[in-house]
Amino acid sequence: xxxxxxxxxxxxxxxxxxxxxxxxxxxxxxxxxxxxxxxxxxxxxxxxxxxxxxxxxxxxxxxxxxxxxxxxxxxxxxxxxxxxxxxxxxxxxxxxxxxxxxxxxxxxxxxxxxxxxxxxxxxxxxxxxxxxxxxxxxxxxxxxxxxxxxxxxxxxxxxxxxxxxxxxxxxxxxxxxxxxxxxxxxxxxxxxxxxxxxxxxxxxxxxxxxxxx
Ligand SMILES: [Zn+2]
Numbered sequence: 001x002x003x004x005x006x007x008x009x010x011x012x013x014x015x016x017x018x019x020x021x022x023x024x025x026x027x028x029x030x031x032x033x034x035x036x037x038x039x040x041x042x043x044x045x046x047x048x049x050x051x052x053x054x055x056x057x058x059x060x061x062x063x064x065x066x067x068x069x070x071x072x073x074x075x076x077x078x079x080x081x082x083x084x085x086x087x088x089x090x091x092x093x094x095x096x097x098x099x100x101x102x103x104x105x106x107x108x109x110x111x112x113x114x115x116x117x118x119x120x121x122x123x124x125x126x127x128x129x130x131x132x133x134x135x136x137x138x139x140x141x142x143x144x145x146x147x148x149x150x151x152x153x154x155x156x157x158x159x160x161x162x163x164x165x166x167x168x169x170x171x172x173x174x175x176x177x178x179x180x181x182x183x184x185x186x187x188x189x190x191x192x193x194x195x196x197x198x199x200x201x202x203x204x205x206x207x208x209x210x211x212x213x
Contacts, residue, residue: 002109003136004100006088008116010153010185013145015113016050019084022111023056031081036060036068038090042173048086062091068098080108088114088131089124090171096130103136113141119158119183120166121191145185153185157195164195 009015019035026033035058037048049055059076062068068077077083083102085091091099099110112131118124123132132138145153157164158172161180172181186194196202 002103002107004103004131004134005109005111005137005139006131006135007111007113007139007141009141010145011115011156011183012051012185013141013153015141016048016086017052017054018141019048019086019111019113020050020054020056022082022084026081032079034059034077034080034083035086036062036083037086039063040090040171040173041087058086062095065092066095068095068102077102077108078106083108083110085110085112086114088112089116089118089128090114091127093126093130096127096134100134115156117154117156118170119156119168120170121155121196125170147185147187147190149187149190151187151189154188155186155191155195157184157186157191158182159184166195166199 007015007018023033023035035048035056037058037060039061043049044055046061047055047057060068060073067073083099085099088096096112099112102108103110112135114128115124116128116132123129147153157166158168159165159182160168164184174181174183192202
């Protein structure tokens, strides 16, 4: 039986390059691949774009409440050897459940790529919670992203007008339209130092640490 797989990394962790490499290696052997991404990802419109300039048109640009279990979508993926999902953190819990049924009732492997946490350092959303609960395999992508200090990045910090922040809506796409928003992958130490340090939570917990040290 096929599996539902969740492959995660912080931003700039090589997810899209990993997808495109998977596409080329399957297609070189003559297999059909189907790529899905959420319409919420406005970057690249109906394509997925890697930072090295490689790109690929997606087969299904999934709307917010669109089901994958429709005849129209089934016709697009039923002959696929594998289904790849980019920016999976933008999918709903319902859509993740549908992917699980596609893997286990239709027997097509589904590889999901995305972030596990948002810029606040919390589980990205209901889709990611569902993946942690029901994915057959959860794994970190090997070529993970690097913090400016050189350590492995865990967090996806948001900068607005060049200042780090942990308040604001969960989804703001860095697509060139919101020119004042950018994301910086950070390690835990740098996330604490640059983002969390002024929060009530950090003040409270740092006080407790000081007390017991
Ligand atoms: Zn760092």
